[in-house]
Amino acid sequence: MGTYITKRLLLIVPTLIGAAALVFVIMRVIPGDVALLIFGGDQAGQIDPKQLADMRHRLGLDQPLIVQFGTWLWGVLRFDFGNSLWTGRPVIEELLIRLPLSLELAIAATIVSVLIAIPLGMLAAIRQDTWVDYLVRVVSIGGLAIPSFWVGILCILMLVIFFGWGPPLEFTPPWIDPWANFQMMIWPVVTVGYRYAAVTTRMTRSTLLEVLREDYIRTAWAKGLRERAVVIRHALKNSMLPVITLVGTEFAFLIGGLVVTETVFTLNGVGRFVVDAVAHRDYPVVQALIFLIAFGFVVVNLLVDLTYAWFDPRIRYR
Amino acid sequence: MATSIELAHASASATLAPKPSVTEVVARFVRTKPLGAAGGVIILGMLFLAVFAQMLAPYDPYVGDYGLQFSRPSAEHWFGTDEFGRDVMSRIMYGARIALFVGFTASLIGCTIGALLGVISAYWGGRVDLLLERLMDILLAFPQLILALAIASILGPAVQNVVIAISIPVIPRVARVVRSAALSVKENVYVEAVQALGATRRRVILQHIIPNVAAPYIIMLTAQLGAAILAEAALSYLGLGAAEPTPSWGLMLSGSAPSYAEKAPWIALFPGIAISLGVFGFNLFGDSLRDALDPKLKG
Numbered sequence: 001m002g003t004y005i006t007k008r009l010l011l012i013v014p015t016l017i018g019a020a021a022l023v024f025v026i027m028r029v030i031p032g033d034v035a036l037l038i039f040g041g042d043q044a045g046q047i048d049p050k051q052l053a054d055m056r057h058r059l060g061l062d063q064p065l066i067v068q069f070g071t072w073l074w075g076v077l078r079f080d081f082g083n084s085l086w087t088g089r090p091v092i093e094e095l096l097i098r099l100p101l102s103l104e105l106a107i108a109a110t111i112v113s114v115l116i117a118i119p120l121g122m123l124a125a126i127r128q129d130t131w132v133d134y135l136v137r138v139v140s141i142g143g144l145a146i147p148s149f150w151v152g153i154l155c156i157l158m159l160v161i162f163f164g165w166g167p168p169l170e171f172t173p174p175w176i177d178p179w180a181n182f183q184m185m186i187w188p189v190v191t192v193g194y195r196y197a198a199v200t201t202r203m204t205r206s207t208l209l210e211v212l213r214e215d216y217i218r219t220a221w222a223k224g225l226r227e228r229a230v231v232i233r234h235a236l237k238n239s240m241l242p243v244i245t246l247v248g249t250e251f252a253f254l255i256g257g258l259v260v261t262e263t264v265f266t267l268n269g270v271g272r273f274v275v276d277a278v279a280h281r282d283y284p285v286v287q288a289l290i291f292l293i294a295f296g297f298v299v300v301n302l303l304v305d306l307t308y309a310w311f312d313p314r315i316r317y318r
Numbered sequence: 319m320a321t322s323i324e325l326a327h328a329s330a331s332a333t334l335a336p337k338p339s340v341t342e343v344v345a346r347f348v349r350t351k352p353l354g355a356a357g358g359v360i361i362l363g364m365l366f367l368a369v370f371a372q373m374l375a376p377y378d379p380y381v382g383d384y385g386l387q388f389s390r391p392s393a394e395h396w397f398g399t400d401e402f403g404r405d406v407m408s409r410i411m412y413g414a415r416i417a418l419f420v421g422f423t424a425s426l427i428g429c430t431i432g433a434l435l436g437v438i439s440a441y442w443g444g445r446v447d448l449l450l451e452r453l454m455d456i457l458l459a460f461p462q463l464i465l466a467l468a469i470a471s472i473l474g475p476a477v478q479n480v481v482i483a484i485s486i487p488v489i490p491r492v493a494r495v496v497r498s499a500a501l502s503v504k505e506n507v508y509v510e511a512v513q514a515l516g517a518t519r520r521r522v523i524l525q526h527i528i529p530n531v532a533a534p535y536i537i538m539l540t541a542q543l544g545a546a547i548l549a550e551a552a553l554s555y556l557g558l559g560a561a562e563p564t565p566s567w568g569l570m571l572s573g574s575a576p577s578y579a580e581k582a583p584w585i586a587l588f589p590g591i592a593i594s595l596g597v598f599g600f601n602l603f604g605d606s607l608r609d610a611l612d613p614k615l616k617g
Binding site: 014015016018019021022023026027134137138141142144145146147149150153154157160161251253255256259260263274275278279286290293294297298 | 353452453455456457459460461462463464465467468469471472544548551552555556557558568571580583586587590593594595596597598601602605
């Protein structure tokens with residue numbers, strides 16, 4: 001296991017450096033001048049050339065491209081991403097303020113989705129091709145089709161119309177006031193979680209179906225075991241591996257979900273920070289956040305792979 | 319003597335099963351995959367709306383009537399009107415155009431570039447493969463929506479920019495799938511045979527590899543269609559897609575819609591239904607098509 005971990009850790013280094021380079025390319029090389037965009041783009045009428053030059057200088061855009069890239073990479077290595085143009089504070093500081101909310105939302109949504117998905121997927125698999133199966137499949141394909149921001153809007157509509165509720169503005173961490181935190185987070189969690197649940201339900205169903213056709217399951221039936229024992233003790237355990245991977249790889253969905261859901265519920269998390277930074281044309285923040293999200297994504301995928309390897313020793317030797 | 323032995327199959331003549339006609343194929347698909355057929359009907363409905371929006375829409379989607387702001391759904395305005403007094407139903411009909419345009423072009427561009435890179439990677443192997451694979455790894459390090467958001471934020475809000483922003487994250491995902499399919503095709507003896515007969519690389523790729531990776535390509539393409547429509551809606555919702563007054567479904571839900579929740583819930587209700595129904599149709603169809611084309615991938 002030790003060598004496997006080392007190997008995997010070494011493999012993510014070039015990917016991360018590449019990701020840093022790609023973010024740089026997107027922000028600098030794609031046609032479009034960031035300094036010009038900050039002043040509202042070229043349609044914004046007359047822009048004072050001196051102001052423009054000042055902004056270019058402030059962003060380091062007057063340096064040669066290679067120097068700019070070096071500065072960016074050096075910053076990435078030290079986790080120093082400069083200051084926000086909007087608030088003037090270090091990007092990392094701004095990020096750390098917002099991280100607890102997004103982490104709570106992500107973790108709670110994952111738990112909720114797994115709690116919904118595994119029983120539903122199981123039910124659909126053991127009752128394959130009955131109305132239960134069709135219902136679960138339609139609901140899960142439907143779940144994938146409904147945009148999460150719309151579910152969020154519907155939640156707010158419902159709460160406002162029926163309960164006269166407005167979203168609270170201040171984030172209360174769960175360790176200070178669990179009830180206030182629950183009230184604030186429950187709807188966003190449901191909004192992010194249902195979509196995730198839709199994907200996981202489908203995966204649980206299909207892997208369980210595959211496992212149920214294995215010989216050892218037939219043996220378990222032949223031994224005269226009850227359905228419960230066959231499905232839960234023998235089949236479910238062995239069908240969980242792909243589901244675990246999925247929960248990890250669909251983390252991308254989760255992050256996308258965070259971006260829109262935090263915007264809908266006006267929650268001050270990392271996702272909304274991205275959207276706000278784009279809206280404020282705060283490009284140092286956009287650049288840093290896009291990279292850091294990729295960083296988080298790569299680390300989560302690594303953790304998933306390691307869990308997988310821990311469960312299934314065959315993988316370590318491939 | 320060998321020459322006197324008559325070849326047993328020299329005069330064998332088996333009647334080939336007649337090639338099923340298009341109607342037969344469609345009928346079979348409807349019979350065996352009712353959910354997929356339902357998806358197909360939704361897609362056709364959407365196409366119909368998009369093509370004939372001009373004739374079907376009761377009002378101009380761009381022109382508002384300030385006397386009719388926030389009017390409830392009624393016989394004149396089935397889905398009500400928005401904050402500028404524009405007819406929500408007409409805007410949804412025109413919105414189908416944007417959704418389908420972005421959905422089709424973004425998935426086609428993304429999948430085609432991805433598939434080409436996958437084929438090149440598999441066929442050339444060696445350094446080219448290594449380089450392309452690492453590049454794909456890097457692109458895969460970004461969650462789809464985040465990468466699209468970053469690209470859209472630099473390109474600025476416009477429909478064609480949304481297409482670019484959505485298609486780029488699709489490339490590595492398709493390249494992966496097509497590469498592995500192409501690798502297994504390449505191992506086949508007949509590919510070796512045509513190479514031995516002196517076929518050029520171009521011929522091998524065009525005549526032998528590409529037709530055999532068409533199934534995974536089509537599967538990925540249909541799977542991406544729904545996702546691309548959703549991504550367009552999300553980007554427009556975040557203000558990075560089509561700009562006002564374009565009738566984009568995502569844009570109709572952004573900004574004002576939630577703030578008028580109490581007063582006019584229909585503004586937020588109907589565009590959401592349109593997005594969900596459209597994506598649902600594409601997903602149902604794509605799923606069944608995948609089952610029909612590739613029995614190994616049942617799910």
